[in-house]
Amino acid sequence: MGALNRRRLLKQATAAALVSAAGTSEQQPASPAKPAGYNPYSAPSHLKITDMRACRIAANYDYPIIRIDTNQGVYGYGEVRDAGVEGIALILKAHLLGKNPLRIEEILRSIRQFANHGRMGGGYSAVDMALHDIAGKVYGVPAWRLIGDKVRDRIRIYCDTTGHKDPKIYAERMLKRKKMGFTFFKMDLYTSLVADRPGAVTDRGVATEKGLRYLCEYIQAVRDAIGWDVPLAADHFGPLNVKDAIRYARAFEPYQLAWAEDMVPWRNWRGLKQIKEATTTPILTGEDIFGLEEGFRTLIDNEAVDIIHPDPETSGALRETKRIADYADLHGIPTALHFAGSPVGCMASVHLAATIRNFVAMENHAVDMPWWGDLVTGPAKPIIQNGYIVVPDTPGLGVELNEEVVKKYLRRPGYFEPTPMFDELIVSGFHRGGPWWHYDEDGNYVYKLTY
Structure with a gap:
């Protein structure tokens, strides 16, 4: 076969291969088959x-529960x-719109x-969760993995x-908690418990020495009921x-x-x-x-307390409270967590607590x-099972709202209704609103940003 014929056959074979490939490409998916366990939200950029x-x-x-939505269907509570x-x-909504939610530190900054402080830390904390x-x-991955190791x-x-003016009844209520499986207890020692006893409370609402002895009767009754070998804390002492x-701490x-x-x-x-x-x-x-x-840094640096007690729904939720607890641990100060919210915030706090080494x-x-x-x-x-909550290993916080139950207990009608009234900035730092009418450097009357 001559060289010309060989070249012609090669050219025809190449053309046929291209046609075949083109025909095949019309029948095949544009992207490779997705592996088992494919995450539909895996285009983070x-x-x-x-x-x-x-x-x-x-x-x-x-x-108060929030939900942050994204353009890929994934959302967070x-x-x-x-x-x-x-x-x-x-x-804070207007500061979040259009941002990549995976750039957590950038958004939080x-x-x-x-x-x-107080309830005004709640917005930042909710966004963090x-x-x-x-x-x-x-x-x-579970949320705890994003902030540290699970310890x-x-x-x-x-x-x-709940308290009671009769120490025996108060003790019975605490014993009921123990029978539920709890192994750590706290009681409230309101001055009102003894306020109706003669000579027990000053006009400032503070217990006298006599009143302190009465208050200690409640602690004694509770100790006798739940035992002396379990932790018991106390709170709500009044305007001390x-x-x-x-005086109180020494009496305790x-x-x-x-x-x-x-x-x-x-x-x-x-003062702390x-x-x-002194005690x-x-x-x-x-x-x-x-x-x-x-x-927290001032309390910790000055060793003003024995234990710190952040509430993750005020202190900054997962990432910031982890910083706080780690800093306290460097100073030998353990962390206990205050919490009085729903299972959403509770499980977020559980993820956090799983990573705190010096935890109570x-x-x-x-x-x-x-x-x-x-x-x-x-x-x-x-x-809560036998006084403990198991740390989830499921992705995110590991919770979904039970819509039927939540709707039953709403404070007011409206289940995640649209919030367009918050699309524009309500709070702001330095913010240039846009162009304005003025004379520029060349004396032209313009509507634009210049300086």
Whole structure:
């Protein structure tokens, strides 16, 4: 065969191969088959926040829940501090729209300026939870994995209880908690318990020495009921000053309390340090503090307390509270978590607690609400088992709202209704609104940005 014929045959074969390939490409998918376990939300570079909506659940302390939506269908839940309102988070919506929710630190830095102590830390904290929920779902990992290593598989829970003026009845209520499986307890020592006894309370609402002896009768009764070998903390002492608090704390010493909580306002770190140094009763505070630099660092650097007590729905939720706890641990100070919200915030706090090395226990304030756990699906039920909550290994926070139950307990009508009124900035730092009419450097009257 001549060279010309060989070239012609080769050319025809090449053309046939191209035609065959073209025909095949029309019949095959443009992308390769997706492997088993394919995550439909795995295009993180294209992920954008498109909305934030909210609802509020009626409870002992109302639960404001937010949902952050994205352009790929994945969403995340968060919770504003209990007894707050969802607007604390919704005012941040305009700062989130269009951003990639996986850039968690960048987003949190941008909204940190709008966070504050008490319930005003709730918006930032809710956003933090929702972002970690989204990121966990996108990457297929539990939220705890995004902030550290899991150092425990279950979280010890302590519960409060309702008081009673009769020490025996109060003790019976605490014993009931023990029979429910709890292993860590807290009681409230309101001055009102003894206010009707002659000579027990001053006109400032503070117990006298006689009144303190009466209050200690309650601790004694509870100790006798639940035992001396289990942790028992106390809270709600009234309007104490530093000297009052020292009297109280010393009176409590024989009962070996796990801690005395919020004896004076947290901003008074010098007073807290005085109290701590004057007693063997451990001193604890922190539930209303936002941020490490904004509040906890002063308490920790000055060793003003024995234990810190952040509430993740105020302190900054997962990422910021992890910073706070790690910093405290460097100073030998353990962390207990205050908490009184819904299962959404609860499970977010469980993920956090799983990564805290020097950890004591976490609060739950819904023991007497049988429907509390029904608000969500995902975790094993009951959520609290024998005084502990198991740390989830499912993606994100590991919870979904049970829509039917949530709608039954809404504070007001509206289940994640549209929130267009929050699409424009409501709170802001330095913000240039756009062009304006003025003379520019060349003397032209213009409507534009120049300087």
